[in-house]
Amino acid sequence: MTDNTGPWLVAGLGNPGPEYAGNRHNIGFMVADLLARRMGGTFKRAQKAQAQVVEGRVGPPGPAGRRVILAKPMSYMNLSGGPVTALKEFYKVPTEQIVAVHDELDIDYGTLRLKLGGGDNGHNGLKSITKSLGPGYLRVRAGIGRPPGRMDVAAFVLKDFSSTERKELEWFVDRAADAVEALITEGLERAQSTFNG
DSSP states (O other), X not given: OOOSSSOEEEEEOOOOSGGGTTBGXXXXXXXXXXXXXXXXXXXXXXSSSSEEEEEEEESSSGGGSEEEEEEEEOSOGGXXXXXXXXXXXXXXXXXXXXXXXXEETTSOTTOEEEEESOOOXXXXXXXXXXXXXXXXXXXXXXXXXXXXXXXXXXXXXXXXXXXXXXXXXXXXXXHHHHHHHHHHHHOHHHHHHHHBO
């Protein structure tokens, strides 16, 4: 059961460094950056974790708003579990109030799916978080589709979005940020009914 007074932790998954910034694998960072702008905050280095964080509120102004810690793990994708666990412990966030925002190969580009728990589907960031926390956290899955032809999956996720995809990217990131806010303020079922494609 979610605790309306305790903080939420939203971890946008990606790889640090300018060479990765536009990669498909970094859509979680893109969503976190937009949420930080909406909160009027700037990412700063976390004291107790290898991550950048912004603290703020989501939802109506005042006490009805939910306290949120936005995080971008700086450990590289396949080690995301360490920073997420350190932040969970430092801010005392229950696992069911942790949201991982990540790219998803098995969903068409531009489609979102929200869910609680489940497997990692070969996603190294989720694999690392699940190893640290167990599977009982929330996910906002941003579809990037499958690589064309015989392209290697690892090469595909570490490539920038195509020029065609980039035409929709701002809209897609905006919608994913809306989905994170709805998940926190309205709960999973209502957010799923609005955003699950």
